[in-house]
Amino acid sequence: xxxxxxxxxxxxxxxxxxxxxxxxxxxxxxxxxxxxxxxxxxxxxxxxxxxxxxxxxxxxxxxxxxxxxxxxxxxxxxxxxxxxxxxxxxxxxxxxxxxxxxxxxxxxxxxxxxxx
Amino acid sequence: xxxxxxxxxxxxxxxxxxxxxxxxxxxxxxxxxxxxxxxxxxxxxxxxxxxxxxxxxxxxxxxxxxxxxxxxxxxxxxxxxxxxxxxxxxxxxxxxxxxxxxxxxxxxxxxx
Numbered sequence: 586x587x588x589x590x591x592x593x594x595x596x597x598x599x600x601x602x603x604x605x606x607x608x609x610x611x612x613x614x615x616x617x618x619x620x621x622x623x624x625x626x627x628x629x630x631x632x633x634x635x636x637x638x639x640x641x642x643x644x645x646x647x648x649x650x651x652x653x654x655x656x657x658x659x660x661x662x663x664x665x666x667x668x669x670x671x672x673x674x675x676x677x678x679x680x681x682x683x684x685x686x687x688x689x690x691x692x693x694x695x696x697x698x699x700x701x
Numbered sequence: 702x703x704x705x706x707x708x709x710x711x712x713x714x715x716x717x718x719x720x721x722x723x724x725x726x727x728x729x730x731x732x733x734x735x736x737x738x739x740x741x742x743x744x745x746x747x748x749x750x751x752x753x754x755x756x757x758x759x760x761x762x763x764x765x766x767x768x769x770x771x772x773x774x775x776x777x778x779x780x781x782x783x784x785x786x787x788x789x790x791x792x793x794x795x796x797x798x799x800x801x802x803x804x805x806x807x808x809x810x811x812x813x
Contacts, residue, residue, distance in 0.1 A: 640798055644800070676745070684795060687733065692737075
């Protein structure tokens with residue numbers, strides 16, 4: 586059973602370009618979460634999605650960031666017009682369900698975004 | 702007060718000793734707690750979770766939850782150098798969806 590998959594693993598973008606980060610959840614998991622880890626900082630929640638629905642985007646910056654989880658295909662985190670402060674590790678996690686105390690989230694390997 | 706607080710460490714223990722990692726939290730009900738391990742440059746790896754008062758054991762790991770004191774801990778018995786990593790405590794308000802709220806993490810160093 587493959588784990589959570591993310592690609593690319595490393596992404597370099599120049600300021601002003603767009604970054605697209607992809608996440609395929611574990612088989613049987615329909616809940617996807619995105620987290621960001623800035624250098625020397627803790628993990629911060631960004632957004633929680635189910636297929637075709639954004640459930641909680643309370644951690645998403647108001648501008649330039651968007652996320653989707655289409656009916657077919659991976660979840661996408663999109664960052665438009667990247668700035669140096671967007672340089673971070675972006676992790677995706679998935680769980681089989683939500684709303685119960687025991688539903689664990691499993692993390693993918695992350696995408697390390699560097700903005701030059 | 703932050704919702705989840707951990708000592709950043711580093712915590713240094715000799716090989717074979719018990720490492721004790723602690724986490725305090727702000728109580729807002731319907732919570733469960735997860736411990737993750739993160740090696741430098743890698744992704745968080747789930748160790749275990751707990752949501753009932755008391756102890757929960759899994760191999761060399763024991764999680765302890767004390768809701769009255771708003772305190773959760775992770776004990777690692779027979780610590781090995783390979784346990785050297787950052788340990789993340791995370792809080793889940795499971796009746797509010799699936800958002801994990803992480804502490805800053807405690808860096809553990811196990812000396813041979």
